[in-house]
Amino acid sequence: MRGSSAPAAANLPSLPDALHYRGSCDSPCSCEILMKAHILTSILCLSLVTCSAAAANWPQWRGPTANGSVDDPAAPATLNPDENLLWKLPLPGLGSSTPIVWNEHIMLTCDIDGRDTVVCYDFNRKEIWRHRFGKSVQARYKTASSCNPSPITDGTCIYVYFKSGKVAALTLTGTLKWEVNLQKRYGEDTLGWDLGTSPVLADGKLVIAVLQNGGGSYLASLDCETGKEVYKIARTFDSVEESYDAYTTPIVMDVNGRETIICWAADHLSGNAADTGELLWHAGSYNPRGKHNWRVIASPVIADSVAIIPFARGRSLAGTRLGETTDPGTGGGLWQKDSIGSDVASPTSRGGLVYLLGDRGQVSCLEAASGKVHWQSQLPIERIRFFSSPVLAGDKLYCAATDGTLFCGTVTKDGLKDITTGRIPGSIAASPVVVDGRVLIRNHTTLFCFGDKPGQ
Numbered sequence: 001m002r003g004s005s006a007p008a009a010a011n012l013p014s015l016p017d018a019l020h021y022r023g024s025c026d027s028p029c030s031c032e033i034l035m036k037a038h039i040l041t042s043i044l045c046l047s048l049v050t051c052s053a054a055a056a057n058w059p060q061w062r063g064p065t066a067n068g069s070v071d072d073p074a075a076p077a078t079l080n081p082d083e084n085l086l087w088k089l090p091l092p093g094l095g096s097s098t099p100i101v102w103n104e105h106i107m108l109t110c111d112i113d114g115r116d117t118v119v120c121y122d123f124n125r126k127e128i129w130r131h132r133f134g135k136s137v138q139a140r141y142k143t144a145s146s147c148n149p150s151p152i153t154d155g156t157c158i159y160v161y162f163k164s165g166k167v168a169a170l171t172l173t174g175t176l177k178w179e180v181n182l183q184k185r186y187g188e189d190t191l192g193w194d195l196g197t198s199p200v201l202a203d204g205k206l207v208i209a210v211l212q213n214g215g216g217s218y219l220a221s222l223d224c225e226t227g228k229e230v231y232k233i234a235r236t237f238d239s240v241e242e243s244y245d246a247y248t249t250p251i252v253m254d255v256n257g258r259e260t261i262i263c264w265a266a267d268h269l270s271g272n273a274a275d276t277g278e279l280l281w282h283a284g285s286y287n288p289r290g291k292h293n294w295r296v297i298a299s300p301v302i303a304d305s306v307a308i309i310p311f312a313r314g315r316s317l318a319g320t321r322l323g324e325t326t327d328p329g330t331g332g333g334l335w336q337k338d339s340i341g342s343d344v345a346s347p348t349s350r351g352g353l354v355y356l357l358g359d360r361g362q363v364s365c366l367e368a369a370s371g372k373v374h375w376q377s378q379l380p381i382e383r384i385r386f387f388s389s390p391v392l393a394g395d396k397l398y399c400a401a402t403d404g405t406l407f408c409g410t411v412t413k414d415g416l417k418d419i420t421t422g423r424i425p426g427s428i429a430a431s432p433v434v435v436d437g438r439v440l441i442r443n444h445t446t447l448f449c450f451g452d453k454p455g456q
Helices: 028-047 182-186
Strands: 085-090 100-102 105-112 115-122 127-135 157-161 166-171 176-181 200-202 205-210 218-223 229-234 251-255 258-265 268-273 279-284 301-303 306-311 316-321 335-337 348-350 353-357 362-367 373-378 391-393 396-400 405-411 416-423 433-435 438-442 446-451
Touching (some): 115 166, 127 166, 166 205, 176 182, 200 258, 205 258, 301 348, 301 353, 306 353, 348 391
Antiparallel strands (some): 085 446, 105 115, 115 127, 157 166, 200 205, 218 229, 306 316, 316 335, 348 353, 362 373, 391 396, 405 416, 433 438, 438 446
C-alpha cells in the first residue's frame, strides 16, 4: 500500500564469512579480504532494501536523509515514457526547483505570469492549492528560473525561497503564515548568476545560506513560527572574485555531539552550531592558487563522517573529516583527486560509498574514507550535460540529463549495469524524486510520474 511503512529490519539474512573478518591488514591477502568485504557490505546495503521502509515522503531537495539516497524496493528499473509513464502534468508556470512530497501531496515552486508561486497537487494530478507572491526576478541563465531553490517541509509547514529574496512559510493547506524578504532586510543579491541555494531546517529553525561575493555572505536563522531573525552570522573566508559565489545547499547533521550546519562556499567547508551560528571548524582553502572563477555549484555529500567536496569547476574532488579544522594546502584533509569531479551535479552516497555523476555522464564509485575509486562507468550520451543531481533508490541509480534523456542503472560491485534510457521533451535541471515506488521528474514546463504499472 502506498504511504504505508514496511516492517522494521529485524531479521536480516546472515552475512558471508568474509564480512566477519577481524584480522589485521598486515599482508596483501588480508588487505584484499578487507577491501572486498567492505565493497560487498555496501552492495548488500543496496540490495537488502526489502527489509527497510520505502520513502513515503521527500521533504527537501536531496530527500529524507539529505544525501539523495533512499531505500525503495519498488523503484522502477527504467524511466521511459513508452514503457512506464504513469502520468504527466503541464505546470502553470516555468521553474527548475525540485518538488517535495509530503503525505501524497506534491509541492513545487514556479513563476506564473511574472509572480513567484507555490503550487500543491496530489498524485491524481489534482491541484489542491496555490499561493502567488509578488513580482519575480528574471533568471540570467537560460536553463534557470526565478525559483531554483527547492522548498522544504517539517511536516507542519512548507518553506519557500525565491531569487527575489522572498522567504515564506505556509501551512500544508496553503495558508500563508509569514513572508520576509532577505534582500530588503540584509542587502541585495550580488551573485554572478542565479540563486541556487535551498533552505534547510536546523535546531527547529529555518536557515538560509547567502553565499556571494562582495563581503555579503551569511547564515540567517529564522523563527519558523514568525519569520523573525534568530541570528545572522557573517561567513567570512578569504577567496577571490567569483570564487566567493556558491550555489550550494548546506547539510545539517550531528558532528561531535552538536547539531551543525555544514556549508561549502568561498573555497572553504565550514561547520556552524545550529543553535547559535558559532563557527566550530573549517577546512580550506581548496583554491591555493587563487583561481578567480572557481564558483561552486555541486553541494558536498556526507558518508562515514567524511565530507566529499567537488571543486575546481568539476576537475577535482576531496574528502575531509567532519569536525576538524584543516588546510589541504599544507597536507590537511583525508584525500584529494584531480582527475575526477562534478561541476553541477551533487554526489549521492550509501554504505560508505559515494556515487559521483560527472558533467559528461561518467559515473564513479568511490570509498568515502580513502577516496579509492572502485569503478567508473560511462552513460551512453553524446554532447549533453547534467545539471540534475543523481538519486539512488535501493540499487537503482537515476540520472537526468539537461536535454531530457533519463537514465537508470543497477549499482553492482563491478559498475553500473543494465543501463536503460528514456527521453522526455524539454530541459531538466531539477533532480529526481523517489516516493513509494514512483519517480517524479520535472522539466521546466511539465511534471512526469514514472512507476511500474500493475502487472509489470
